[in-house]
Amino acid sequence: MSMTLLVNVSYVIAAILFILGLKLLSHPATAKKGNLTSALGMFIAIVMTLLHRDIISYELIFAGILIGGVLGAWMAKRVEMTAMPELVSLFNGFGGLASLLLGLSTLTIKQTDTLTITTMVIAYISILIGGVTFSGSLIAWAKLGGRMASKAIIFPGQRWLNALVIITAVALPFVIATQPFTLNWFYIAIGLALVFGILATIPIGGADMPVVISLLNSYSGLAATAAGLAIQNNILIVAGLLVGASGIILTQIMCKAMNRSLMNILLSGFAKPIEPGEKIEGEIKALSAEDAFYVLEAAQSVVVIPGYGMAVAQAQHAVKELQELLEKNGAEVAYAIHPVAGRMPGHMNVLLAEADVPYEQLYEMDAINPRMDSFDVAIIIGANDVVNPAAKEMKGSPIYGMPIIEAHRARNVFVLKRSAAAGFAGVDNPLFFKDNTRMVFGDAKDTLNTVIREFGD
């Protein structure tokens, strides 16, 4: 009995350390300590669980932890910072799968006659959420890594199939509650969950991925909470909900930054094709990288606005090199980061941190917009929709109302881009036609390196 108490006390300590860890994550200077605090909590909980009175053999537990731990460590060491959204998606999926397996394992115990209807229904919920998280995350992982086309996939009858899956999933608990116990109902639940995870993720396009990842992150936590309810374990409930809350908040932030509702994003693939809006007047003016150098050399203040294209071109190190040259030349350099730039929340910040850009120089959209007029040059690298003034000026535009980084208000705007094609949303960008905008065509990294070479001469 006292052993059980000891194990439970360790869970309370673990919960405290998780919470303290998240609290320390509120500032970059203490964040690393926060992560270690959280890891310590997890370590204590794992070690103390070994004292659990039901555990009689340890070989398989240690073997499992060793296999999983080595695999996890290998993935964590190997991953490129540009590929972080894929890794997080994969981990979301594994979290969901673990909860599914745990939920199912509560139903396969020896004395199935002790199973109450409540336990069965809760296990069913953990299987459902875990399954959706797993298959949905695998699709997100495949889309992000280019293993499948990142555009929305739609097929005829998809809505009806969705409706059918949802109705079956809602009806099944009633069957479970009224019919004699058999695992078959739960195998059906696994099938439904996996199918629904796929159906829900394939109609969502590449630029909406930050929302999908955040949402799946939340699900992986909620799946752990449901599994915790099934096995009546407090620490699973608390930790799972912390993760669930985190994912939900990030999802809200992403939706707000795109000025769209969650429903609108989840069903975006089903929306009608975008009608071409108002005609944009003006012409596109190109500039060579060499000429861009002369303007930058004279600039007193420069703001860099990165987007997913910077990650694709792996241009973050070249950006940092240019920043140093500009600063040596006496200019102030700031970075403006839109909440949905990149493929997951905070993606750009991590890439720039990797290139040793100090975090004080990274500004959020609301912090940089008021002083945008004071910048001599705004350099846009691989971003498009997040700087599209149509969001402010063109009422008919599909992105009208979305908060943007107001790059067009800088004295000069350089857009580093492969071509003048529209952004992901298929929306024309009037920024390219503004008087103060110059397009520097070509690979962003090559362009930056050319400018850097000019500084050297």
Place this chain on the structure above:
Amino acid sequence: MELIYLLFILVLAGFLGFELIHKVPATLHTPLMSGANAISGVTLIGAMVSAGSDNNHLTTILGVAAVIFASVNVVGGYMVTNRMLSMFKSKQKNKEAQQ
């Protein structure tokens, strides 16, 4: 344990989570997510009991599989978060590192 008691914990943890996460700045949102991955690996604790108890084979197999996937999350999640957070440097520290 009574379900209502567990639900009580659930509600309180939910509110606490919202309060805490709201204070995390945008610049740390990626490490927040990978750190959350690690915390969601807490299912490892339940999975260990399923894997190590006197149960039939199916339960043990499911338990061990859950232990493996949850361990990937715990170890991988904390390690990659640590790797990322080590890269976040202030201006001051950057200068010290260069000297």
